[in-house]
Amino acid sequence: MNDDIKIFIPNETSANSVGANSLYQTINKLINDEKVEIIRNGSWGAFWLEPFIEIEKDGIRKGASYKNINLSHLSTIEEFFLDFEKRTPFDINEIDFIKKQNRIVFSRIGHEDPLNIEYYKNSKGYQSLLTALEIGPQETINRIKESGLTGRGGAAFPTGIKMQTVFDQDSSVKYLACNADEGDGGTFSDRLIMESDPFALIEGMTIAAYAVGASKGYIYLRSEYPLAKDFLIRAIDITLDNNYLGNNIQNSDFNFDIELRIGAGSYVCGEETAMMESIEGRRGLVRSKPPLPAINGLFGRPTLINNVVTLATIPALLLSEQSDFSQIGSNKSIGTMPFQLSGNVNHGGLIETRFDISLNEIVKDFGYGTKSGEPIHAIQIGGPLGIYLSSSMLDTSLTIESLQALKGSVGHGGIIVFDNSVDMAEQAKFAMEFCVKESCGKCTPCRIGSVRGVEIIERLQKNKTSKDDATLLHDLCETLEATSLCAMGGMTPNPIHSIIEFFPNELIEK
Amino acid sequence: MSIDSRNIIKPFVKKKGGLMPALQALQDYLGFISKDNIAELAIAFNYSQAEVIDVITFYDDFRLAPIGKNIIKVCQAEACQSQNCKQLLSDLTSYFGLEMDETSDDLNITLKEVFCLGNCAIGPSVMINNTVIGEATTEKILSHLKNDATQKL
Numbered sequence: 136m137n138d139d140i141k142i143f144i145p146n147e148t149s150a151n152s153v154g155a156n157s158l159y160q161t162i163n164k165l166i167n168d169e170k171v172e173i174i175r176n177g178s179w180g181a182f183w184l185e186p187f188i189e190i191e192k193d194g195i196r197k198g199a200s201y202k203n204i205n206l207s208h209l210s211t212i213e214e215f216f217l218d219f220e221k222r223t224p225f226d227i228n229e230i231d232f233i234k235k236q237n238r239i240v241f242s243r244i245g246h247e248d249p250l251n252i253e254y255y256k257n258s259k260g261y262q263s264l265l266t267a268l269e270i271g272p273q274e275t276i277n278r279i280k281e282s283g284l285t286g287r288g289g290a291a292f293p294t295g296i297k298m299q300t301v302f303d304q305d306s307s308v309k310y311l312a313c314n315a316d317e318g319d320g321g322t323f324s325d326r327l328i329m330e331s332d333p334f335a336l337i338e339g340m341t342i343a344a345y346a347v348g349a350s351k352g353y354i355y356l357r358s359e360y361p362l363a364k365d366f367l368i369r370a371i372d373i374t375l376d377n378n379y380l381g382n383n384i385q386n387s388d389f390n391f392d393i394e395l396r397i398g399a400g401s402y403v404c405g406e407e408t409a410m411m412e413s414i415e416g417r418r419g420l421v422r423s424k425p426p427l428p429a430i431n432g433l434f435g436r437p438t439l440i441n442n443v444v445t446l447a448t449i450p451a452l453l454l455s456e457q458s459d460f461s462q463i464g465s466n467k468s469i470g471t472m473p474f475q476l477s478g479n480v481n482h483g484g485l486i487e488t489r490f491d492i493s494l495n496e497i498v499k500d501f502g503y504g505t506k507s508g509e510p511i512h513a514i515q516i517g518g519p520l521g522i523y524l525s526s527s528m529l530d531t532s533l534t535i536e537s538l539q540a541l542k543g544s545v546g547h548g549g550i551i552v553f554d555n556s557v558d559m560a561e562q563a564k565f566a567m568e569f570c571v572k573e574s575c576g577k578c579t580p581c582r583i584g585s586v587r588g589v590e591i592i593e594r595l596q597k598n599k600t601s602k603d604d605a606t607l608l609h610d611l612c613e614t615l616e617a618t619s620l621c622a623m624g625g626m627t628p629n630p631i632h633s634i635i636e637f638f639p640n641e642l643i644e645k
Numbered sequence: 646m647s648i649d650s651r652n653i654i655k656p657f658v659k660k661k662g663g664l665m666p667a668l669q670a671l672q673d674y675l676g677f678i679s680k681d682n683i684a685e686l687a688i689a690f691n692y693s694q695a696e697v698i699d700v701i702t703f704y705d706d707f708r709l710a711p712i713g714k715n716i717i718k719v720c721q722a723e724a725c726q727s728q729n730c731k732q733l734l735s736d737l738t739s740y741f742g743l744e745m746d747e748t749s750d751d752l753n754i755t756l757k758e759v760f761c762l763g764n765c766a767i768g769p770s771v772m773i774n775n776t777v778i779g780e781a782t783t784e785k786i787l788s789h790l791k792n793d794a795t796q797k798l
Contacts, residue, residue: 153767320724359762415662418704478724
């Protein structure tokens with residue numbers, strides 16, 4: 136009989152931010168028995184439970200929340216086990232927050248050490264790369280087209296069509312650039328993949344590169360994610376050692392390597408053309424399109440640009456001829472979407488589910504209401520360029536189509552809850568302030584219009600009934616939308632429009 | 646420029662678009678980018694000095710003067726806004742007697758704002774050097790700084 140004991144203590148930014156690292160150090164010092172092993176797993180994405188420690192014994196794995204708990208008084212590992220039992224441990228897969236999800240892309244997070252490549256391989260990892268190498272580039276692209284996957288970075292462009300465009304270019308050199316500059320406030324799905332399942336991203340990149348004919352890939356990672364950087368560096372090394380990256384991958388004639396580039400604190404570098412400028416070693420000024428990056432991208436070469444979650448989804452699409460992923464949803468909203476619930480909410484975290492779910496289900500069934508206990512007043516969807524919905528709009532479905540009809544977007548899937556202490560005029564002002572801070576400065580309406588926008592909103596905060604200022608704000612927003620090269624200026628008006636429309640009398644009184 | 650700094654930038658010179666990683670490596674080593682560095686980088690990368698300054702000044706992370714040993718970045722993005730991050734920031738500015746982007750005279754602390762640390766479900770969030778602190782309070786931040794100082798002794 137096997138009487139080994141495994142203790143799982145996550146090593147992930149959110150878990151560490153509330154003490155997982157120090158609990159690990161404390162518990163590690165108590166171990167004097169080879170039968171007890173600590174595994175630093177990824178996070179399950181149920182962040183209110185963190186640090187969530189699990190123990191596996193006799194094939195049964197249960198966990199308990201160690202939030203705000205200090206264990207420095209313990210002197211033996213047996214004392215820790217007793218403490219653990221007292222906290223009525225449970226199987227995390229049995230809680231509604233996890234049970235109600237449909238985890239396909241995030242199926243592996245939390246289970247194991249994210250750098251355990253044997254675990255990755257045993258849980259369907261690298262099957263899809265081998266499939267791709269067998270069926271060839273065009274068939275791989277066909278399957279991705281048929282899957283209905285659209286970009287999860289924010290623009291929701293069909294991934295397969297983008298890949299076909301890069302594939303069709305006649306060029307001896309092509310690039311793949313993974314956008315890991317996850318800058319939207321309220322989002323962390325890319326970070327969670329990179330920290331808790333980095334091989335999925337690397338496999339997805341390798342398949343995509345093989346399909347379009349790229350031999351070099353870049354990951355442009357924001358500097359605010361140092362732990363993701365550590366994981367990626369180590370994951371790339373392990374993948375190279377196992378010949379899933381490098382030359383003649385798995386005895387094929389395909390060569391591919393990945394270089395990690397770190398950003399330097401600029402939000403606009405998450406815009407694909409600004410990101411290319413930054414990788415090329417310049418200011419992150421956006422470029423005009425056309426030419427599309429797929430035709431003329433990094434260093435003047437055809438370049439496939441996708442965000443982390445999109446690329447990490449690709450392996451799941453090739454597991455069988457008709458993937459589970461594609462059976463979900465309709466129209467443009469195919470597959471699952473990793474929504475990221477945060478802000479003033481009891482149960483915040485990663486929720487991978489179908490698109491066709493109501494806001495009410497997300498904030499009440501998953502989120503368990505506001506942390507403050509006060510009523511919900513506003514919910515922002517899709518990052519700083521996303522719209523605010525009022526508490527009377529909770530039956531809104533989160534499909535791409537339904538949010539487009541409200542002049543918003545799913546964006547990168549961030550959902551932020553505000554209670555009734557929020558000042559919507561301040562939120563409107565913040566939209567403009569953020570644009571002032573993060574505009575690359577290339578387009579005048581974005582660079583200067585945002586400054587004027589802050590001033591107009593400040594005047595409206597003193598006099599909500601000023602017709603002149605309301606008209607001026609309207610005209611300014613129209614100019615930003617019509618004349619900005621990228622979404623930074625073009626979509627900054629979205630939150631402001633939504634505040635005017637869905638929160639009458641809070642910014643403008645008619 | 647010292648031989649050290651020349652050695653630091655050397656591996657990046659042949660890299661396509663190597664200026665950014667060179668600046669990052671240099672800053673990690675020196676704490677900031679000096680005037681001498683700019684001249685040397687311009688020659689090494691075949692940029693004009695103005696172009697090098699252009700890149701340095703575009704990005705929040707790069708600096709032309711030394712700053713605090715401990716950089717405290719307080720998240721001011723939307724999810725943290727819903728968790729009173731503005732109050733936290735104002736508590737910290739008054740505790741340290743520093744404005745935003747200001748460094749204490751002893752070069753110990755620099756206070757900065759940041760937009761999103763990806764720790765949104767358990768905000769407000771603060772990053773001290775490379776460590777993220779969730780559900781941050783002034784007390785938590787001070788105790789982290791204290792523990793960190795003790796460990797380094």
